[in-house]
Amino acid sequence: xxxxxxxxxxxxxxxxxxxxxxxxxxxxxxxxxxxxxxxxxxxxxxxxxxxxxxxxxxxxxxxxxxxxxxxxxxxxxxxxxxxxxxxxxxxxxxxxxx
Numbered sequence: 001x002x003x004x005x006x007x008x009x010x011x012x013x014x015x016x017x018x019x020x021x022x023x024x025x026x027x028x029x030x031x032x033x034x035x036x037x038x039x040x041x042x043x044x045x046x047x048x049x050x051x052x053x054x055x056x057x058x059x060x061x062x063x064x065x066x067x068x069x070x071x072x073x074x075x076x077x078x079x080x081x082x083x084x085x086x087x088x089x090x091x092x093x094x095x096x097x098x
Contacts, residue, residue, distance in 0.1 A: 001043060001046065001075065002076050003076065003079060004067045004077070006078065006080045006081070008080075008081075008095060009069075009080055009081050009092075012082045012083070013035060013061065013082040014080060016031060016083075016084075027049060030063065031047065031063075031064055031066075034062060034063055034064060035061065035068065039058050039068065041059070046072040047072070049070065052069070056070065056071050057071070057072070058069055060085070065084060065085045065086060067081075067082075067083050068081070068082055069081040069082075069083055
C-alpha cells in the first residue's frame with residue numbers, strides 16, 4: 001500500500017522542517033527522518049495510529065510535538081495533516097477530499 005500526502009499536509013511538512021532547520025541547523029533533517037519513519041510504520045501496519053473517529057487515525061512523532069493524521073483507504077494511506085499537537089486541534093477536518 002502506498003503513502004500519499006494531501007497537498008496541504010505536504011506544505012505543513014515542508015514548513016515545519018524549514019522552521020526546525022532555521023532554529024538549529026540539521027534539525028529539519030531530523031524532522032524529515034521522523035516523518036518518514038512514522039510513514040513507513042503506518043505503511044507496514046496501517047492500524048498502528050490511535051483512532052480519532054471512524055475514518056482518521058493519529059500517529060505521534062517521537063522527537064517532535066507533531067502527529068501524522070491519516071486514513072486507510074483501499075489502495076493507499078492518505079496523510080491529510082502533519083499537525084502540531086498544541087495548535088488548533090481538528091483544523092484539518094475539512095481536508096477529507098479524497
